[in-house]
Amino acid sequence: MNDSSWGAPPQAGYWGPSEQGPVQGAAPAGPAYDAHNAQQTRPMPIVPDVPAHGGDQDDDRGAARLSGPLFRDDTPSAGSLGAPSQKPQEPMPSPAPQPAPAPQKKSAGRDLGAAIGVGVGLGAVIVASLFVVKAVFVGVIAVAVVVGLWELTSRLEERKGIKAPLVPLAVGGAAMVVSGYVRGAEGAWVSMALTALAVLVWRMTEPPEGYLKDVTAGVFAAFYVPFLATFVAMMLTADDGPRRVLTFLLLTVVSDTGAYAIGWRFGKHKLAPRISPGKTREGLFGAVTFAMVGGALCMQYLIEDGTWWQGLILGFAVAATATLGDLGESMIKRDLGIKDMGTLLPGHGGIMDRLDSLLPTAPVVWLLLVLFVGSG
Numbered sequence: 001m002n003d004s005s006w007g008a009p010p011q012a013g014y015w016g017p018s019e020q021g022p023v024q025g026a027a028p029a030g031p032a033y034d035a036h037n038a039q040q041t042r043p044m045p046i047v048p049d050v051p052a053h054g055g056d057q058d059d060d061r062g063a064a065r066l067s068g069p070l071f072r073d074d075t076p077s078a079g080s081l082g083a084p085s086q087k088p089q090e091p092m093p094s095p096a097p098q099p100a101p102a103p104q105k106k107s108a109g110r111d112l113g114a115a116i117g118v119g120v121g122l123g124a125v126i127v128a129s130l131f132v133v134k135a136v137f138v139g140v141i142a143v144a145v146v147v148g149l150w151e152l153t154s155r156l157e158e159r160k161g162i163k164a165p166l167v168p169l170a171v172g173g174a175a176m177v178v179s180g181y182v183r184g185a186e187g188a189w190v191s192m193a194l195t196a197l198a199v200l201v202w203r204m205t206e207p208p209e210g211y212l213k214d215v216t217a218g219v220f221a222a223f224y225v226p227f228l229a230t231f232v233a234m235m236l237t238a239d240d241g242p243r244r245v246l247t248f249l250l251l252t253v254v255s256d257t258g259a260y261a262i263g264w265r266f267g268k269h270k271l272a273p274r275i276s277p278g279k280t281r282e283g284l285f286g287a288v289t290f291a292m293v294g295g296a297l298c299m300q301y302l303i304e305d306g307t308w309w310q311g312l313i314l315g316f317a318v319a320a321t322a323t324l325g326d327l328g329e330s331m332i333k334r335d336l337g338i339k340d341m342g343t344l345l346p347g348h349g350g351i352m353d354r355l356d357s358l359l360p361t362a363p364v365v366w367l368l369l370v371l372f373v374g375s376g
Contacts, residue, residue: 168198173226180230262286329356
Protein backbone atom coordinates (compact mmCIF):
# COMPACT_ATOMS: atom_id res chain seq x y z
CA MET A 1 0.00 0.00 0.00
CA ASN A 2 1.33 3.40 -0.89
CA ASP A 3 2.55 5.53 2.07
CA SER A 4 0.85 8.54 0.62
CA SER A 5 -2.46 6.99 1.57
CA TRP A 6 -1.62 7.53 5.28
CA GLY A 7 -0.93 11.22 4.93
CA ALA A 8 0.85 13.95 3.04
CA PRO A 9 4.47 13.35 1.81
CA PRO A 10 7.24 14.71 4.01
CA GLN A 11 8.08 18.35 3.40
CA ALA A 12 11.47 19.97 3.06
CA GLY A 13 13.29 20.23 6.34
CA TYR A 14 11.28 17.50 7.93
CA TRP A 15 14.24 15.07 7.97
CA GLY A 16 16.84 17.52 9.11
CA PRO A 17 19.84 18.91 7.18
CA SER A 18 20.15 15.96 4.83
CA GLU A 19 17.26 15.55 2.45
CA GLN A 20 18.79 12.70 0.46
CA GLY A 21 17.13 9.96 2.46
CA PRO A 22 16.44 8.81 5.91
CA VAL A 23 19.06 9.41 8.56
CA GLN A 24 20.94 6.34 9.58
CA GLY A 25 19.74 4.94 12.84
CA ALA A 26 16.45 6.77 12.70
CA ALA A 27 13.26 4.89 12.99
CA PRO A 28 11.67 4.17 9.66
CA ALA A 29 8.67 6.16 8.74
CA GLY A 30 5.40 4.48 8.03
CA PRO A 31 2.31 3.21 9.63
CA ALA A 32 4.04 0.74 11.89
CA TYR A 33 6.07 3.50 13.49
CA ASP A 34 3.12 5.81 13.77
CA ALA A 35 0.93 3.16 15.35
CA HIS A 36 3.38 1.70 17.94
CA ASN A 37 6.40 3.91 18.50
CA ALA A 38 5.03 7.45 18.22
CA GLN A 39 5.38 9.46 21.41
CA GLN A 40 1.99 9.93 23.02
CA THR A 41 1.21 13.58 23.61
CA ARG A 42 -1.49 15.21 25.70
CA PRO A 43 -4.02 16.82 23.38
CA MET A 44 -4.41 20.54 23.66
CA PRO A 45 -7.78 21.51 25.04
CA ILE A 46 -10.04 23.33 22.70
CA VAL A 47 -10.66 26.79 24.02
CA PRO A 48 -13.85 28.33 22.63
CA ASP A 49 -13.51 31.56 20.84
CA VAL A 50 -14.36 34.50 23.04
CA PRO A 51 -16.51 36.99 21.17
CA ALA A 52 -15.10 40.41 20.96
CA HIS A 53 -16.80 42.94 23.20
CA GLY A 54 -16.12 46.56 23.63
CA GLY A 55 -15.12 48.16 26.89
CA ASP A 56 -12.56 47.41 29.57
CA GLN A 57 -14.90 45.28 31.55
CA ASP A 58 -15.37 42.77 28.75
CA ASP A 59 -11.61 42.58 28.09
CA ASP A 60 -10.88 41.83 31.73
CA ARG A 61 -13.56 39.15 31.71
CA GLY A 62 -11.95 37.43 28.69
CA ALA A 63 -8.48 37.60 30.25
CA ALA A 64 -9.74 36.06 33.42
CA ARG A 65 -11.37 33.26 31.49
CA LEU A 66 -8.19 32.41 29.55
CA SER A 67 -5.96 32.49 32.62
CA GLY A 68 -8.17 30.18 34.65
CA PRO A 69 -7.88 26.37 34.81
CA LEU A 70 -8.17 24.47 31.58
CA PHE A 71 -10.18 21.62 33.06
CA ARG A 72 -12.86 21.50 35.71
CA ASP A 73 -10.77 19.31 37.98
CA ASP A 74 -7.68 21.52 37.68
CA THR A 75 -7.01 23.52 40.82
CA PRO A 76 -4.88 26.63 40.28
CA SER A 77 -1.89 26.93 42.48
CA ALA A 78 -1.35 29.90 44.71
CA GLY A 79 1.50 31.19 42.62
CA SER A 80 0.08 30.52 39.19
CA LEU A 81 -0.21 33.38 36.80
CA GLY A 82 -3.57 35.09 36.86
CA ALA A 83 -4.85 33.11 39.88
CA PRO A 84 -5.05 35.14 43.06
CA SER A 85 -3.81 33.56 46.23
CA GLN A 86 -6.58 32.00 48.28
CA LYS A 87 -6.72 32.93 51.95
CA PRO A 88 -8.80 31.03 54.43
CA GLN A 89 -12.00 32.90 54.98
CA GLU A 90 -12.70 33.98 58.51
CA PRO A 91 -16.17 33.12 59.79
CA MET A 92 -18.59 35.99 59.57
CA PRO A 93 -19.70 37.24 62.94
CA SER A 94 -23.30 36.34 63.66
CA PRO A 95 -25.59 39.36 63.63
CA ALA A 96 -26.79 40.68 66.89
CA PRO A 97 -30.29 39.45 67.77
CA GLN A 98 -32.93 41.98 66.87
CA PRO A 99 -35.51 42.85 69.49
CA ALA A 100 -38.96 41.49 68.79
CA PRO A 101 -41.36 44.11 67.43
CA ALA A 102 -43.84 45.44 69.90
CA PRO A 103 -47.30 43.95 69.43
CA GLN A 104 -49.67 46.32 67.68
CA LYS A 105 -52.97 47.16 69.25
CA LYS A 106 -56.07 46.27 67.32
CA SER A 107 -57.71 49.21 65.67
CA ALA A 108 -61.33 49.62 64.71
CA GLY A 109 -60.28 51.20 61.41
CA ARG A 110 -62.61 54.20 61.86
CA ASP A 111 -63.10 57.19 64.12
CA LEU A 112 -65.08 55.43 66.82
CA GLY A 113 -66.15 58.64 68.55
CA ALA A 114 -67.52 60.15 65.36
CA ALA A 115 -69.22 56.87 64.47
CA ILE A 116 -70.98 56.70 67.83
CA GLY A 117 -72.03 60.35 67.67
CA VAL A 118 -73.45 60.06 64.16
CA GLY A 119 -75.17 56.79 65.04
CA VAL A 120 -76.86 58.29 68.08
CA GLY A 121 -77.97 61.31 66.05
CA LEU A 122 -79.45 59.14 63.29
CA GLY A 123 -81.17 56.96 65.85
CA ALA A 124 -82.79 59.97 67.50
CA VAL A 125 -84.12 61.27 64.17
CA ILE A 126 -85.46 57.84 63.23
CA VAL A 127 -87.17 57.19 66.57
CA ALA A 128 -88.67 60.68 66.70
CA SER A 129 -90.10 60.45 63.19
CA LEU A 130 -91.20 56.85 63.72
CA PHE A 131 -93.35 57.40 66.79
CA VAL A 132 -94.65 60.91 66.07
CA VAL A 133 -96.03 60.79 62.53
CA LYS A 134 -95.69 57.76 60.28
CA ALA A 135 -95.67 59.87 57.14
CA VAL A 136 -92.58 61.69 58.36
CA PHE A 137 -90.73 58.41 58.67
CA VAL A 138 -91.79 57.47 55.14
CA GLY A 139 -90.19 60.75 54.04
CA VAL A 140 -87.00 59.81 55.89
CA ILE A 141 -86.91 56.49 54.00
CA ALA A 142 -87.44 58.27 50.67
CA VAL A 143 -84.62 60.75 51.37
CA ALA A 144 -82.24 57.93 52.35
CA VAL A 145 -83.15 56.08 49.15
CA VAL A 146 -82.46 59.08 46.93
CA VAL A 147 -79.11 59.81 48.60
CA GLY A 148 -78.14 56.13 48.37
CA LEU A 149 -78.97 56.06 44.66
CA TRP A 150 -76.88 59.19 44.11
CA GLU A 151 -73.89 57.60 45.87
CA LEU A 152 -74.21 54.32 43.99
CA THR A 153 -74.62 55.86 40.52
CA SER A 154 -71.80 58.34 41.16
CA ARG A 155 -69.36 55.58 42.11
CA LEU A 156 -70.39 53.48 39.11
CA GLU A 157 -69.66 56.37 36.75
CA GLU A 158 -66.39 57.34 38.44
CA ARG A 159 -64.91 53.86 38.68
CA LYS A 160 -66.49 51.93 35.81
CA GLY A 161 -67.76 54.55 33.39
CA ILE A 162 -71.34 53.25 33.81
CA LYS A 163 -73.92 56.02 33.49
CA ALA A 164 -77.06 54.75 35.18
CA PRO A 165 -79.68 57.54 34.76
CA LEU A 166 -80.17 59.13 38.18
CA VAL A 167 -83.27 61.25 37.50
CA PRO A 168 -85.70 58.38 36.72
CA LEU A 169 -84.12 56.32 39.49
CA ALA A 170 -84.56 59.04 42.11
CA VAL A 171 -88.15 59.88 41.10
CA GLY A 172 -89.12 56.23 40.70
CA GLY A 173 -87.40 55.25 43.95
CA ALA A 174 -89.23 57.82 46.04
CA ALA A 175 -92.52 56.88 44.36
CA MET A 176 -91.77 53.23 45.07
CA VAL A 177 -91.45 53.85 48.81
CA VAL A 178 -94.64 55.92 48.96
CA SER A 179 -96.66 53.46 46.88
CA GLY A 180 -95.46 50.58 49.06
CA TYR A 181 -96.71 52.42 52.13
CA VAL A 182 -100.03 53.34 50.52
CA ARG A 183 -100.79 50.29 48.36
CA GLY A 184 -98.63 47.56 49.87
CA ALA A 185 -96.73 44.96 47.88
CA GLU A 186 -98.87 45.49 44.78
CA GLY A 187 -98.00 49.18 44.67
CA ALA A 188 -94.31 48.42 45.19
CA TRP A 189 -94.19 45.97 42.26
CA VAL A 190 -96.01 48.32 39.91
CA SER A 191 -93.68 51.19 40.82
CA MET A 192 -90.66 48.95 40.30
CA ALA A 193 -91.83 48.01 36.80
CA LEU A 194 -92.54 51.63 35.86
CA THR A 195 -89.15 52.75 37.21
CA ALA A 196 -87.36 50.14 35.11
CA LEU A 197 -89.29 51.25 32.03
CA ALA A 198 -88.40 54.88 32.74
CA VAL A 199 -84.72 53.96 32.94
CA LEU A 200 -84.87 52.24 29.55
CA VAL A 201 -86.58 55.21 27.88
CA TRP A 202 -84.47 57.90 29.56
CA ARG A 203 -81.23 56.33 28.43
CA MET A 204 -82.44 56.43 24.79
CA THR A 205 -81.81 60.19 24.71
CA GLU A 206 -78.04 59.54 24.68
CA PRO A 207 -75.77 57.74 22.17
CA PRO A 208 -76.26 53.96 21.94
CA GLU A 209 -72.71 53.12 23.06
CA GLY A 210 -72.91 51.50 26.49
CA TYR A 211 -76.71 51.42 26.48
CA LEU A 212 -76.98 47.84 27.70
CA LYS A 213 -74.62 48.19 30.65
CA ASP A 214 -76.15 51.54 31.67
CA VAL A 215 -79.75 50.31 31.74
CA THR A 216 -78.69 47.05 33.40
CA ALA A 217 -76.99 49.00 36.17
CA GLY A 218 -80.05 51.25 36.43
CA VAL A 219 -82.48 48.34 36.89
CA PHE A 220 -80.11 46.78 39.42
CA ALA A 221 -79.92 50.04 41.38
CA ALA A 222 -83.73 50.36 41.34
CA PHE A 223 -84.14 46.90 42.81
CA TYR A 224 -81.20 47.06 45.22
CA VAL A 225 -82.00 50.37 46.94
CA PRO A 226 -85.62 51.59 46.70
CA PHE A 227 -87.44 48.32 46.14
CA LEU A 228 -85.85 46.59 49.15
CA ALA A 229 -86.37 49.73 51.24
CA THR A 230 -90.07 49.63 50.38
CA PHE A 231 -90.51 46.68 52.76
CA VAL A 232 -89.65 48.97 55.67
CA ALA A 233 -92.52 51.24 54.66
CA MET A 234 -94.77 48.19 54.34
CA MET A 235 -93.93 47.17 57.94
CA LEU A 236 -95.11 50.58 59.04
CA THR A 237 -98.65 50.05 57.74
CA ALA A 238 -99.52 47.55 60.50
CA ASP A 239 -101.22 48.69 63.70
CA ASP A 240 -97.99 48.07 65.61
CA GLY A 241 -95.95 49.25 62.62
CA PRO A 242 -93.57 51.51 64.57
CA ARG A 243 -92.69 48.63 66.90
CA ARG A 244 -92.10 46.31 63.96
CA VAL A 245 -89.79 48.82 62.32
CA LEU A 246 -88.02 49.40 65.63
CA THR A 247 -87.54 45.63 66.04
CA PHE A 248 -86.12 45.44 62.52
CA LEU A 249 -83.69 48.28 63.19
CA LEU A 250 -82.66 47.06 66.64
CA LEU A 251 -81.95 43.51 65.52
CA THR A 252 -79.87 44.66 62.55
CA VAL A 253 -77.84 47.02 64.74
CA VAL A 254 -77.43 44.36 67.44
CA SER A 255 -76.26 41.84 64.83
CA ASP A 256 -73.67 44.26 63.47
CA THR A 257 -72.57 45.16 67.00
CA GLY A 258 -72.18 41.52 68.02
CA ALA A 259 -70.17 40.75 64.89
CA TYR A 260 -67.92 43.73 65.48
CA ALA A 261 -67.38 43.17 69.22
CA ILE A 262 -66.72 39.43 69.11
CA GLY A 263 -64.79 39.55 65.85
CA TRP A 264 -62.57 42.41 67.03
CA ARG A 265 -61.79 40.67 70.33
CA PHE A 266 -61.63 36.99 69.39
CA GLY A 267 -61.64 36.85 65.59
CA LYS A 268 -58.94 34.60 64.11
CA HIS A 269 -60.55 32.58 61.30
CA LYS A 270 -61.48 34.54 58.19
CA LEU A 271 -65.05 34.23 56.99
CA ALA A 272 -64.65 35.42 53.38
CA PRO A 273 -61.08 36.74 52.93
CA ARG A 274 -61.46 37.37 49.20
CA ILE A 275 -64.51 39.57 49.74
CA SER A 276 -64.06 41.16 53.17
CA PRO A 277 -60.78 40.30 54.95
CA GLY A 278 -61.95 41.88 58.22
CA LYS A 279 -64.87 39.53 58.80
CA THR A 280 -64.31 36.38 60.82
CA ARG A 281 -66.23 33.26 61.74
CA GLU A 282 -66.07 34.29 65.35
CA GLY A 283 -67.70 37.57 64.39
CA LEU A 284 -70.50 35.69 62.62
CA PHE A 285 -71.04 33.64 65.77
CA GLY A 286 -71.27 36.87 67.76
CA ALA A 287 -73.79 38.30 65.28
CA VAL A 288 -76.00 35.21 65.50
CA THR A 289 -75.83 35.06 69.30
CA PHE A 290 -76.57 38.75 69.86
CA ALA A 291 -79.35 38.81 67.27
CA MET A 292 -81.08 35.70 68.62
CA VAL A 293 -81.06 37.04 72.17
CA GLY A 294 -82.28 40.42 70.95
CA GLY A 295 -84.93 38.78 68.80
CA ALA A 296 -86.30 36.77 71.72
CA LEU A 297 -86.58 39.92 73.84
CA CYS A 298 -88.14 42.02 71.05
CA MET A 299 -90.74 39.42 70.08
CA GLN A 300 -91.64 38.85 73.73
CA TYR A 301 -91.95 42.49 74.81
CA LEU A 302 -92.37 44.67 71.69
CA ILE A 303 -94.47 42.69 69.23
CA GLU A 304 -98.05 41.89 70.16
CA ASP A 305 -98.83 38.15 70.20
CA GLY A 306 -95.15 37.39 69.68
CA THR A 307 -93.24 34.69 71.57
CA TRP A 308 -89.59 34.28 72.47
CA TRP A 309 -88.97 31.21 70.28
CA GLN A 310 -90.21 33.19 67.26
CA GLY A 311 -87.66 35.80 68.24
CA LEU A 312 -84.89 33.19 68.10
CA ILE A 313 -85.82 32.35 64.52
CA LEU A 314 -86.16 36.02 63.63
CA GLY A 315 -82.78 36.87 65.18
CA PHE A 316 -81.03 34.04 63.34
CA ALA A 317 -82.53 35.16 60.03
CA VAL A 318 -81.54 38.78 60.67
CA ALA A 319 -77.93 37.79 61.43
CA ALA A 320 -77.74 35.74 58.24
CA THR A 321 -79.25 38.37 55.92
CA ALA A 322 -77.35 41.25 57.54
CA THR A 323 -74.06 39.40 57.06
CA LEU A 324 -74.90 38.55 53.45
CA GLY A 325 -75.91 42.14 52.81
CA ASP A 326 -72.64 43.40 54.25
CA LEU A 327 -70.69 40.93 52.13
CA GLY A 328 -72.66 41.93 49.03
CA GLU A 329 -71.87 45.59 49.58
CA SER A 330 -68.21 44.69 50.17
CA MET A 331 -68.23 42.77 46.88
CA ILE A 332 -69.51 45.85 45.05
CA LYS A 333 -66.96 48.13 46.67
CA ARG A 334 -64.12 45.69 45.99
CA ASP A 335 -65.14 45.54 42.35
CA LEU A 336 -65.19 49.33 42.23
CA GLY A 337 -61.89 49.59 44.10
CA ILE A 338 -63.18 51.86 46.88
CA LYS A 339 -63.38 51.67 50.67
CA ASP A 340 -66.63 53.59 51.21
CA MET A 341 -69.54 54.58 48.99
CA GLY A 342 -69.41 58.16 50.25
CA THR A 343 -68.25 60.54 52.97
CA LEU A 344 -71.57 62.00 54.09
CA LEU A 345 -71.54 60.35 57.54
CA PRO A 346 -68.28 60.83 59.51
CA GLY A 347 -67.08 57.55 60.95
CA HIS A 348 -69.54 55.58 58.82
CA GLY A 349 -68.80 56.51 55.21
CA GLY A 350 -71.89 57.14 53.12
CA ILE A 351 -75.57 56.36 53.38
CA MET A 352 -75.09 53.17 51.37
CA ASP A 353 -72.46 52.02 53.87
CA ARG A 354 -75.21 52.06 56.54
CA LEU A 355 -77.92 50.57 54.34
CA ASP A 356 -75.88 47.54 53.29
CA SER A 357 -77.15 45.35 56.14
CA LEU A 358 -80.62 46.92 56.35
CA LEU A 359 -81.73 46.56 52.74
CA PRO A 360 -81.61 42.74 52.34
CA THR A 361 -82.87 42.26 55.90
CA ALA A 362 -86.07 44.30 55.42
CA PRO A 363 -88.04 41.82 53.23
CA VAL A 364 -87.05 38.88 55.47
CA VAL A 365 -88.22 40.61 58.66
CA TRP A 366 -91.43 41.79 56.97
CA LEU A 367 -92.22 38.26 55.79
CA LEU A 368 -91.45 36.53 59.12
CA LEU A 369 -93.52 39.04 61.08
CA VAL A 370 -96.44 38.51 58.72
CA LEU A 371 -96.13 34.75 59.20
CA PHE A 372 -95.78 34.97 62.98
CA VAL A 373 -98.31 37.64 63.98
CA GLY A 374 -100.11 38.59 60.75
CA SER A 375 -100.07 41.75 58.64
CA GLY A 376 -102.56 43.77 60.74
